[in-house]
Amino acid sequence: MHEITVSDMDSGQRIDRLLAEQLDDTSRSDMQGRIRDGLVKVNGGTIKPNYKVKKGDVVTVEVRELVEADIIPEDLDLEIIHEDAEVAVVNKPKGMVVHPAAGHPSGTLVNGLMHQLDNLSGINGELRPGIVHRIDKDTSGLLMVAKDDVTHRHLVEQLVEKSVTRKYTALVHGTIPHDKGTIEAPIGRNPKERQEMAVVDDGKEAVTHFNVLERYKDFTLVECILDTGRTHQIRVHMKYIGYPLAGDPKYGPRKTLETEGQMLHAGTLGFIHPKTGEYLEFTAPLPDQFEDVLETMTPLSD
Numbered sequence: 001m002h003e004i005t006v007s008d009m010d011s012g013q014r015i016d017r018l019l020a021e022q023l024d025d026t027s028r029s030d031m032q033g034r035i036r037d038g039l040v041k042v043n044g045g046t047i048k049p050n051y052k053v054k055k056g057d058v059v060t061v062e063v064r065e066l067v068e069a070d071i072i073p074e075d076l077d078l079e080i081i082h083e084d085a086e087v088a089v090v091n092k093p094k095g096m097v098v099h100p101a102a103g104h105p106s107g108t109l110v111n112g113l114m115h116q117l118d119n120l121s122g123i124n125g126e127l128r129p130g131i132v133h134r135i136d137k138d139t140s141g142l143l144m145v146a147k148d149d150v151t152h153r154h155l156v157e158q159l160v161e162k163s164v165t166r167k168y169t170a171l172v173h174g175t176i177p178h179d180k181g182t183i184e185a186p187i188g189r190n191p192k193e194r195q196e197m198a199v200v201d202d203g204k205e206a207v208t209h210f211n212v213l214e215r216y217k218d219f220t221l222v223e224c225i226l227d228t229g230r231t232h233q234i235r236v237h238m239k240y241i242g243y244p245l246a247g248d249p250k251y252g253p254r255k256t257l258e259t260e261g262q263m264l265h266a267g268t269l270g271f272i273h274p275k276t277g278e279y280l281e282f283t284a285p286l287p288d289q290f291e292d293v294l295e296t297m298t299p300l301s302d
Contacts, residue, residue: 138261
């Protein structure tokens with residue numbers, strides 16, 4: 001447990017900012033989480049994250065105890081694109097679930113990471129150690145993996161601040177006439193089908209930019225760049241503008257390509273390293289199955 005007595009110089013500061021500055025290996029979001037969970041007290045009482053400290057306040061900060069996740073490590077031969085002491089980048093194959101859940105207790109990305117990496121973060125002891133963000137089972141591509149809780153929170157902050165670079169390649173039905181566009185439409189649970197997401201008035205902000213890479217007969221290859229990361233965002237947004245993803249059984253047309261899931265690949269991932277402050281960017285080529293489908297397509301002449 002840490003204990004701090006507020007000085008005259010620090011009086012008037014927000015407590016989450018003060019603690020993030022004064023304590024090592026933490027961040028404002030980490031402190032906000034501990035404050036909400038009652039692990040931070042001022043003069044023996046609980047406070048809110050926006051509490052402004054006063055001279056003489058005695059602040060105590062407890063360390064969060066994490067529960068070990070009951071996940072069996074498995075040798076799944078994952079492709080680790082990058083690894084250092086704080087963070088790793090993994091190239092998830094199509095068809096692999098990210099974390100264990102009902103119906104998928106094993107064979108997940110997390111099971112493989114538990115085997116291949118020495119350490120993984122465990123925010124609140126949750127059953128998704130190391131996973132900062134996720135992609136759908138049938139989407140392939142790059143994911144950030146945090147090796148400790150401080151790194152995890154820093155990466156989450158970058159996602160919240162929309163400073164993470166996330167570029168996807170998608171094959172969609174139809175021929176998009178314009179070369180680029182931006183879709184700004186809120187996404188939430190589909191009131192008519194609870195297993196699906198949809199553009200709804202009371203949904204969360206969602207922004208997708210896209211650029212046309214290649215036009216084919218009846219299909220278009222696009223690059224999608226995310227400002228936000230809502231569940232099924234690209235799949236929902238492209239359907240919303242009339243160009244659903246090829247092979248998508250949930251949001252695409254009934255007559256689509258036989259591809260065992262949507263044609264979507266998270267090919268570029270960039271972020272600021274939480275410890276060094278260096279911007280890192282990684283790319284992963286389209287998987288063979290994606291390339292094989294493109295080779296069957298007939299490009300439209302300019």
